[in-house]
Amino acid sequence: MAARATRVGLVALATVAVAATLPLWVSSYILGVLTLAYYFGVFAMSWDLLFGFAGEVNFGPTFLTGLGAYAAGMLNSFLNWPIVPCVIAGGVVALAGGVLLALPALKLHGPYFGLVTLNAVLLLQQLIVVFAGATGGEIGLTIPSVLSIDAGPNYEYALGFMAVSGALLYGLSRSPAGLILQASGQDSIEAAALGFNVTKHKLAAFCVSALFSGLAGAMLVFYLGTASVGSVVDIAVGVQVIIAAVLGGRRTILGAVIGAVFLLGAAEVLRPLGQLSTFVVSGIALLAILFFPNGLMGYALHGSER
Amino acid sequence: MQALQILVDGFAISALYALGAVGFTLIFGVSGVLNLSHGAIMVVAAMIAWYTAGSLHIGTYGGLVAGMAAGMITAFATYLLIVRPIQRSRAIAAEEKEIFVLTGTLLWGIMIQVLLAYAFTTNPISVRPLAPGVVNLVGVRTPVNEIVVAAVSWAVIGLLWLLVNRTRTGKALLAASINPRGLTLLGFELSRIYLLVWAIYGTLAGIAGVLLATFLGASSDNIGQLTASAFSIVVLGGLGSVSGSLIAAYVVGYLETMTAYLISPTIRSMPGLLLLVLVLYLRPQGLLGRR
Numbered sequence: 001m002a003a004r005a006t007r008v009g010l011v012a013l014a015t016v017a018v019a020a021t022l023p024l025w026v027s028s029y030i031l032g033v034l035t036l037a038y039y040f041g042v043f044a045m046s047w048d049l050l051f052g053f054a055g056e057v058n059f060g061p062t063f064l065t066g067l068g069a070y071a072a073g074m075l076n077s078f079l080n081w082p083i084v085p086c087v088i089a090g091g092v093v094a095l096a097g098g099v100l101l102a103l104p105a106l107k108l109h110g111p112y113f114g115l116v117t118l119n120a121v122l123l124l125q126q127l128i129v130v131f132a133g134a135t136g137g138e139i140g141l142t143i144p145s146v147l148s149i150d151a152g153p154n155y156e157y158a159l160g161f162m163a164v165s166g167a168l169l170y171g172l173s174r175s176p177a178g179l180i181l182q183a184s185g186q187d188s189i190e191a192a193a194l195g196f197n198v199t200k201h202k203l204a205a206f207c208v209s210a211l212f213s214g215l216a217g218a219m220l221v222f223y224l225g226t227a228s229v230g231s232v233v234d235i236a237v238g239v240q241v242i243i244a245a246v247l248g249g250r251r252t253i254l255g256a257v258i259g260a261v262f263l264l265g266a267a268e269v270l271r272p273l274g275q276l277s278t279f280v281v282s283g284i285a286l287l288a289i290l291f292f293p294n295g296l297m298g299y300a301l302h303g304s305e306r
Numbered sequence: 307m308q309a310l311q312i313l314v315d316g317f318a319i320s321a322l323y324a325l326g327a328v329g330f331t332l333i334f335g336v337s338g339v340l341n342l343s344h345g346a347i348m349v350v351a352a353m354i355a356w357y358t359a360g361s362l363h364i365g366t367y368g369g370l371v372a373g374m375a376a377g378m379i380t381a382f383a384t385y386l387l388i389v390r391p392i393q394r395s396r397a398i399a400a401e402e403k404e405i406f407v408l409t410g411t412l413l414w415g416i417m418i419q420v421l422l423a424y425a426f427t428t429n430p431i432s433v434r435p436l437a438p439g440v441v442n443l444v445g446v447r448t449p450v451n452e453i454v455v456a457a458v459s460w461a462v463i464g465l466l467w468l469l470v471n472r473t474r475t476g477k478a479l480l481a482a483s484i485n486p487r488g489l490t491l492l493g494f495e496l497s498r499i500y501l502l503v504w505a506i507y508g509t510l511a512g513i514a515g516v517l518l519a520t521f522l523g524a525s526s527d528n529i530g531q532l533t534a535s536a537f538s539i540v541v542l543g544g545l546g547s548v549s550g551s552l553i554a555a556y557v558v559g560y561l562e563t564m565t566a567y568l569i570s571p572t573i574r575s576m577p578g579l580l581l582l583v584l585v586l587y588l589r590p591q592g593l594l595g596r597r
């Protein structure tokens with residue numbers, strides 16, 4: 001187990017090192033796609049921590065990313081806060097929203113939990129439209145500051161952010177706390193019988209998931225230069241996050257990034273198909289669920305042990 | 307005056323919600339599946355009814371039949387292509403099946419949604435009313451169609467009640483929801499019961515979809531909202547409880563109508579969502595749920 005974790009760590013480190021040199025030899029178009037994919041990767045990793053480990057299906061990952069994105073965007077656009085405090089504030093607001101959602105929601109399980117998180121997204125979406133004066137409504141909020149106007153630095157920021165988040169989330173999932181979390185996700189009664197506080201661990205997982213979702217949402221806003229329902233809140237965005245995590249492999253954390261890169265890459269390749277590209281991507285994800293439920297990374301790690 | 311308007315309008319909308327939700331709760335009660343492609347099935351039926359009635363000139367009632375058939379076929383496809391393979395998969399641990407069914411049907415719903423948007427655009431369509439004209443009902447000008455929609459919805463729900471409680475097949479359905487293993491021991495083929503219940507479900511969702519299109523219109527953009535509202539109503543009423551779903555449909559229907567008339571139509575669904583969250587916190591099993 002420890003040997004495998006080291007090996008995974010080394011492979012990941014090497015991959016990040018190679019990825020960091022990409023701006024030297026690929027076009028800015030590809031960099032743009034990867035930048036977006038890395039932010040999605042963080043969304044998907046945060047989601048995986050909750051779904052894969054705590055066993056709770058969160059249909060509203062975009063509630064958390066949306067909170068982070070809009071909080072950061074509004075602070076920047078109305079109070080002219082610089083980018084770094086805005087991103088931190090975005091993470092904190094998402095964390096607060098996550099606690100608000102999690103405290104009562106964790107009394108619920110399975111479909112009930114999913115429904116509450118789904119409703120949270122729908123509510124946030126409507127609130128944004130109702131308070132259009134402050135949020136830009138359906139058109140979106142324009143953000144004055146951007147991380148950088150060049151594709152290269154933007155790409156490096158995204159890669160750095162994704163690598164650090166990935167290391168922290170992966171480390172957490174392999175820590176004793178992560179194992180307890182995994183146990184409570186698979187059999188919460190037995191985990192509780194062994195003396196572990198299941199609710200406390202799930203709440204902690206939710207908080208970590210919310211914090212990283214919020215930070216990533218805030219970073220994404222400063223990359224895109226705009227915060228809109230369509231880019232950070234819409235249920236369709238949340239579904240993409242879920243697809244990325246499931247495709248990459250549940251309970252692997254790092255697989256989520258592979259899933260996100262694959263998903264956004266596929267969407268880009270299939271762009272000539274227009275609307276139908278979503279059809280094909282969802283179809284691929286569905287086939288993956290049916291035939292390779294452990295995802296790309298799960299398959300690579302465990303191979304044929306099924 | 308406005309109160310009467312709300313009373314009349316809300317009744318028809320709630321009846322439609324009830325019809326949509328009854329199928330959803332039936333499928334959960336009997337086979338334990340929460341089908342997140344529910345809205346997609348409704349809109350498929352609506353679109354087929356609109357297309358056949360308009361372009362193939364078979365009239366609104368012909369369209370209704372075509373829509374029902376389309377709903378049933380889509381429901382069968384959902385069960386045979388998505389739900390059953392997941393339930394039978396050996397690679398998925400038993401305790402994770404529920405989550406996989408949720409995710410799988412969600413993806414399936416999105417595929418249908420994109421396909422509908424591609425074939426028929428996202429512009430809202432509406433099927434011609436089942437009955438034309440306007441009548442004066444307790445001082446409120448009401449389209450006859452609204453009354454017909456409410457009447458048809460209740461008639462279908464009534465038929466379902468008769469089927470479940472008064473026929474041998476219906477009793478087998480009930481038994482399957484209570485003790486599937488016991489039913490198998492009595493020599494019933496469980497897989498055939500599941501096929502039957504999906505057929506009933508598809509027909510109900512189909513009728514609900516077509517009626518919705520005669521009344522409020524339908525668009526592939528509504529699919530998520532329709533699934534969420536059926537899911538909400540069913541959970542509010544208590545998963546698996548048909549009478550709970552009926553009550554919840556009326557609570558949500560009236561709440562939405564009141565919000566639309568008294569505050570603003572743009573936040574129509576918001577109080578319902580808040581109410582649901584509140585109820586789940588205080589009484590997670592819903593109004594009439596069993597746990």
